[in-house]
Amino acid sequence: MAEESDALDVLFSALANRHRREIIHALALQPHSISQLAALRDLSLPAIHKHIAILEDAGLVTRRKTGRTTHLALERQSLRALQYWLSEFHAYWGSGAETLENYENYLSQSPTTSKE
Amino acid sequence: MAEESDALDVLFSALANRHRREIIHALALQPHSISQLAALRDLSLPAIHKHIAILEDAGLVTRRKTGRTTHLALERQSLRALQYWLSEFHAYWGSGAETLENYENYLSQSPTTSKE
DNA sequence: CCAATAGTTAACTAGAAAGTTAACTATGGT
């Protein structure tokens, strides 16, 4: 439970960066090597290397070394965790039940505001 | 495009924190005041206040002050941006076309054991 | 073997994030 929460921390922070999202987009089309990814954006190789480590840590990317080049691929399953988290809110998306308008309307009906 | 990317940065990093996700969960059920949210977790009021500012900044939460209490509600639309981002990958989720296995097969390499 | 390529590691910097305590403002009830 706390671990799951931790995993989401790691997953969300991995995605909270433009470079990393772009890497993910590139990998969604086809695996790339680290140098190929570095060539696509204006970052040093060590910087890319760190981003990839973060993506790998979040389970978003898999690496496999073949000779001297490392091939990276998107780990699609990891995005399912995100989808799953998001799906918890689907039930509310259409309802509007939890808007401030409705809530204040509800509050004005009861004489005393309850705490906790 | 850069702005959209920025918005995603802000959105993802807002979600990359257990406390903030819990706040969001609480607000999905019903609006809460800041003190109510603080009571639910082991954090000082200023800490909660900062989290809420971050959630608000990301467009995830709306606040409305009524007298001396502030009511917060989930802004469901903001989660749609996340859903939208995620949906870009849906096409790949079943395919496996971009896995390392297929790629290396294409490169005529022999597969090795994959990591956890 | 030697040189080029691919990636890794180390050491460092600047700035953001997450929390704290203490002090402050604003509102509501009696």
Add this chain to the structure above:
DNA sequence: ACCATAGTTAACTTTCTAGTTAACTATTGG
């Protein structure tokens, strides 16, 4: 008017993040 409640702001600490350059290891090919 007074005091408790609700929230805000300030100042500060600690830790994490994202990048840099420089130096290193490992692999390929002539």
